[in-house]
Amino acid sequence: MFSIEHDFDATVITLVDEGRAPLTEDVTVNAFEDCVTVEQLDxxxxxxxxxxxxxxxxxxxxxxLNLPEGIYRLRPAKG
Structure with missing residues (x-):
């Protein structure tokens, strides 16, 4: 399960671990204009x-996330 909220300066996504135990703490992703933070309680x-x-x-x-094992460098698309 997850939720999406739009705050003044960020989009906040919270990921809730559902399923069989052991479950982990929620993960919060904050998308700002210039960076993204990922937070979780230890x-x-x-x-x-x-x-x-x-x-x-x-x-x-x-x-x-969509590539096989290897080393890559993304390049801008031509055209």
Missing amino acids: TRTDQVVRITLSLAQVRDLGAA
Whole structure:
């Protein structure tokens, strides 16, 4: 399950782990104008862990999800 909310400066996507145990904490994705953050509570430390991705990294991640194992560099489309 997931939810999508539009805040003033970001689009917030929350991913809820549903299914068989063990379940993990919710993941929150914040899409800003210049970066994307991914946050999840670390129950061992009781602190939220945040990863910040540039828009280029997000683009590369999206492409990587649909490619086989290997090393790649995205190039702008011709034309």
